[in-house]
Amino acid sequence: MAIDIGQFVQTFFDESLEGLDVMEAGLLALSPGAADLEQINTIFRAAHSIKGGSGTFGFSEVTGFTHAMETLLDKMREGSLVVTAETVNTLLESVDCLREMLVSLREKADIDDAQAENLRIRLLSLLEQKETATGAAKEESAAPSLTSPAAEIIGWRIEFLPHPQLMHSGNDPVRIFRELSTLGELTAQADCSCLPRLAEMNPEDCYLSWQLELHSDASHEAVAEVFAWVEDECELHIEPLAAPMPATPPKAQEAAASADKPEAPTASTDETRQGELVLERRKIGDRRQNERRASAAAADSGSIRVSIDKVDSVINLVGELVTTQSMLGALGADFEMSRLDKLHEALDQLDRNTRDLQEHVMRIRMLPVSSVFSRFSRIVHDVSGKLGKQVELIINGEQTEIDKTVIEKIGDPLVHLVRNSLDHGLEPPEERLRQDKPETGKIMLDAYHKSGSIFIEVGDDGRGLDREALLRKGLENGLLKPGEDYSDEQIYELIFHPGLSTAKQISDVSGRGVGMDVVRRNIQDVGGNIQIASERGHGTKITICLPLTLAILDGQLVTVGQDCYIIPLLSIIESVQARNEMINRVAGKNELFRFRGEHLPVVRLYELFGAQGAVTDLEKGLLVVVEADGRQVGLFVDDLLGQQQVSIKSLEKNFRRVPGIAGATILGDGRVGLILDISGLIRINPAM
Amino acid sequence: METRTTDLAPVGKRSPQREAVAENLQYLTFNLAGESYGVDILKVQEIRGWMPVTKVPNAPVFIRGVMNLRGAIVPVVDLRLRFGLESVEYTKTTVVIVVTVHADQGDRVIGMVVDGVSDVLNINNASDIKEAPNFGSSVSTEFINGLVALDSGMVMLLDVDRLLSVEEMFSLETIRNSNARAIAHAS
Numbered sequence: 001m002a003i004d005i006g007q008f009v010q011t012f013f014d015e016s017l018e019g020l021d022v023m024e025a026g027l028l029a030l031s032p033g034a035a036d037l038e039q040i041n042t043i044f045r046a047a048h049s050i051k052g053g054s055g056t057f058g059f060s061e062v063t064g065f066t067h068a069m070e071t072l073l074d075k076m077r078e079g080s081l082v083v084t085a086e087t088v089n090t091l092l093e094s095v096d097c098l099r100e101m102l103v104s105l106r107e108k109a110d111i112d113d114a115q116a117e118n119l120r121i122r123l124l125s126l127l128e129q130k131e132t133a134t135g136a137a138k139e140e141s142a143a144p145s146l147t148s149p150a151a152e153i154i155g156w157r158i159e160f161l162p163h164p165q166l167m168h169s170g171n172d173p174v175r176i177f178r179e180l181s182t183l184g185e186l187t188a189q190a191d192c193s194c195l196p197r198l199a200e201m202n203p204e205d206c207y208l209s210w211q212l213e214l215h216s217d218a219s220h221e222a223v224a225e226v227f228a229w230v231e232d233e234c235e236l237h238i239e240p241l242a243a244p245m246p247a248t249p250p251k252a253q254e255a256a257a258s259a260d261k262p263e264a265p266t267a268s269t270d271e272t273r274q275g276e277l278v279l280e281r282r283k284i285g286d287r288r289q290n291e292r293r294a295s296a297a298a299a300d301s302g303s304i305r306v307s308i309d310k311v312d313s314v315i316n317l318v319g320e321l322v323t324t325q326s327m328l329g330a331l332g333a334d335f336e337m338s339r340l341d342k343l344h345e346a347l348d349q350l351d352r353n354t355r356d357l358q359e360h361v362m363r364i365r366m367l368p369v370s371s372v373f374s375r376f377s378r379i380v381h382d383v384s385g386k387l388g389k390q391v392e393l394i395i396n397g398e399q400t401e402i403d404k405t406v407i408e409k410i411g412d413p414l415v416h417l418v419r420n421s422l423d424h425g426l427e428p429p430e431e432r433l434r435q436d437k438p439e440t441g442k443i444m445l446d447a448y449h450k451s452g453s454i455f456i457e458v459g460d461d462g463r464g465l466d467r468e469a470l471l472r473k474g475l476e477n478g479l480l481k482p483g484e485d486y487s488d489e490q491i492y493e494l495i496f497h498p499g500l501s502t503a504k505q506i507s508d509v510s511g512r513g514v515g516m517d518v519v520r521r522n523i524q525d526v527g528g529n530i531q532i533a534s535e536r537g538h539g540t541k542i543t544i545c546l547p548l549t550l551a552i553l554d555g556q557l558v559t560v561g562q563d564c565y566i567i568p569l570l571s572i573i574e575s576v577q578a579r580n581e582m583i584n585r586v587a588g589k590n591e592l593f594r595f596r597g598e599h600l601p602v603v604r605l606y607e608l609f610g611a612q613g614a615v616t617d618l619e620k621g622l623l624v625v626v627e628a629d630g631r632q633v634g635l636f637v638d639d640l641l642g643q644q645q646v647s648i649k650s651l652e653k654n655f656r657r658v659p660g661i662a663g664a665t666i667l668g669d670g671r672v673g674l675i676l677d678i679s680g681l682i683r684i685n686p687a688m
Numbered sequence: 689m690e691t692r693t694t695d696l697a698p699v700g701k702r703s704p705q706r707e708a709v710a711e712n713l714q715y716l717t718f719n720l721a722g723e724s725y726g727v728d729i730l731k732v733q734e735i736r737g738w739m740p741v742t743k744v745p746n747a748p749v750f751i752r753g754v755m756n757l758r759g760a761i762v763p764v765v766d767l768r769l770r771f772g773l774e775s776v777e778y779t780k781t782t783v784v785i786v787v788t789v790h791a792d793q794g795d796r797v798i799g800m801v802v803d804g805v806s807d808v809l810n811i812n813n814a815s816d817i818k819e820a821p822n823f824g825s826s827v828s829t830e831f832i833n834g835l836v837a838l839d840s841g842m843v844m845l846l847d848v849d850r851l852l853s854v855e856e857m858f859s860l861e862t863i864r865n866s867n868a869r870a871i872a873h874a875s
């Protein structure tokens with residue numbers, strides 16, 4: 001019976017990538033010097049699962065690499081290796097490297113062997129360092145010494161005497177040997193002397209024992225690690241094989257040499273630091289490319305994990321729907337007018353069922369925002385280290401759920417915002433101390449539901465936006481007119497303008513003035529908007545408001561002449577009947593109307609859309625006060641029809657994007673209705 | 689050489705090697721302002737009667753709007769207006785031919801309003817298709833793939849990929865608009 005393991009490969013990738021996230025989160029939580037054993041155990045388990053899985057699927061590169069990581073982690077677990085910032089960083093890099101390897105494997109692309117090998121050697125050198133440090137008692141422990149004990153050992157002689165019940169627990173010596181052979185050249189000699197006669201033999205017992213010789217520069221621990229699963233079920237003796245010649249094995253030398261290279265920058269001469277940055281940037285670029293490739297592929301075979309209770313609730317609702325349907329069927333079979341009430345009742349129930357069902361089906365697409373937030377610990381860790389700032393990341397509401405498509409779209413913009421906060425927002429520690437602020441800066445990430453939308457906040461307690469500098473920049477670029485009075489919002493708005501950066505120095509992290517416009521566009525693409533609040537010296541808070549889902553919205557149907565449009569209910573504040581005394585005309589043209597003490601511009605929809613036969617007298621129609629991007633306008637329409645949930649269909653698929661229109665939908669009578677894009681309308685409105 | 693047939697049955701039997709053989713080409717012919725046009729039958733998805741559509745704001749005048757084609761939103765182009773001909777009242781014979789238009793962004797589905805469909809034209813010999821001469825018709829020749837002469841008249845074979853390319857329709861409109869504005873300015 002052959003099982004096609006190919007069908008599980010995708011699961012392996014999914015699980016391994018999840019495992020990597022676990023490792024990353026765990027590593028970031030490790031505090032150097034005083035590591036939490038439970039954390040290390042979690043990381044170790046994740047690494048071990050990846051190693052096991054990759055072995056099963058024959059991804060030997062991954063197995064070998066993970067093995068090195070695992071060995072190091074094991075040392076940390078035992079407490080024989082102190083957790084330092086360096087080990088954590090190397091492990092984090094290894095996690096990245098492993099992720100790239102997995103992605104490449106999934107894409108069936110080539111693996112960057114050189115990088116993996118380089119890192120693997122660094123991992124091993126960390127191990128050796130430790131051995132030098134403990135073995136040779138504080139003798140210049142920093143550099144990986146060529147005379148470390150590991151370098152003299154050319155391999156290991158292993159005596160492996162399994163207990164008879166070894167195989168009962170599912171262990172297989174052959175697998176162990178295969179794994180050993182990934183460490184180096186392996187010769188095995190089986191001892192069959194204990195084999196009983198065939199008649200007395202229990203086929204499930206193990207009667208053999210082995211003498212193994214492994215020629216490898218692997219450490220004792222690395223070898224012992226292979227036997228970790230069976231150490232209680234066998235007798236194991238591992239002895240070093242003495243080198244026949246005292247010469248340094250070339251491999252170790254090479255290892256040490258290449259181990260030197262990546263460590264050089266930590267020697268912190270400025271030139272090498274620069275080099276590191278360039279290298280780092282390139283690496284980030286590469287990784288982005290990989291991620292993009294990964295996401296492109298993920299779109300093809302996209303899958304999401306759904307908790308069982310979500311599925312159960314959908315099944316329950318389908319059950320209710322079936323009941324309603326049979327009720328309606330029975331009513332319809334012999335209908336008479338006296339049962340009209342019952343029919344209405346049943347239709348109401350159907351309405352409720354459909355709505356519930358739809359809501360629950362939508363929830364299947366929802367993912368907790370933690371999947372985006374989790375990567376920020378890493379970014380904050382990396383960037384704050386690079387900038388020499390002390391940063392505390394505070395995350396709230398990471399269980400808030402958002403549509404999967406939205407999550408994918410907001411990941412990059414959020415990264416950009418957090419980087420901005422780190423780089424521009426937070427001051428260096430000395431400056432903070434001068435301003436009587438705590439030395440450690442804060443970055444706040446918060447996600448929450450409010451009135452049918454999802455809000456994500458990125459805040460910091462840094463220096464805040466420099467109103468004056470922005471104003472100056474705006475005047476320089478001709479975006480603002482001199483002599484006019486601008487509100488804070490109008491000035492902060494400038495940071496979304498392409499090509500405007502007030503960062504005094506362009507750094508690796510941000511400040512090239514590209515980005516904020518892209519951030520805003522990305523967010524607008526998913527129907528959201530972005531707002532800034534800032535206080536000089538106290539910090540900046542950027543709030544992103546996103547729709548709960550992209551596929552369905554509650555809409556208000558309105559008529560304009562012959563045409564029927566849908567206004568998203570969320571953007572409607574109120575509908576009012578205008579009276580002439582509420583209307584003011586500016587320069588005889590632009591109309592404003594007074595609404596709750598404010599003057600809002602009137603947008604005549606029929607003018608904007610060139611509709612025929614519409615009501616033109618403001619008193620005869622209705623003004624729908626809508627809000628988008630923090631601005632309110634009164635949309636002038638003929639009349640309001642009903643409210644309806646509409647599923648959004650793409651207009652672009654067969655046609656093109658139409659300014660002011662977010663999409664289309666099929667109305668109850670089968671005709672097409674166009675959904676208004678409020679922020680788009682405000683943008684194209686010439687009166688603004 | 690009359691090869692017309694009123695029998696629609698062969699339409700279903702499309703030879704998969706049609707391209708390679710380059711013979712037995714089939715075109716759906718339709719009338720527009722008294723002239724006969726043909727469109728490759730493999731491009732045609734369906735023919736439906738005229739139904740009111742939903743207007744799209746600020747679209748070129750020849751885009752009548754969008755319709756619901758079994759849940760998909762499909763733009764509808766009035767071919768008379770597209771060719772710059774004068775528009776007429778839609779009648780019972782007015783139909784929408786739904787065609788698949790190949791574009792760089794992927795295939796689009798677009799409906800075109802014509803005066804009425806007439807027939808399926810079988811062309812057994814590719815050499816029967818003549819190159820379009822530069823004739824003074826109301827149709828500029830760039831959308832015409834070729835001509836077929838029949839006893840009853842001439843059929844112009846349309847290149848719908850170009851004719852109904854959304855990008856081209858919008859650029860055309862902008863040109864026309866700017867022309868109109870220039871004229872208005874001059875007068």
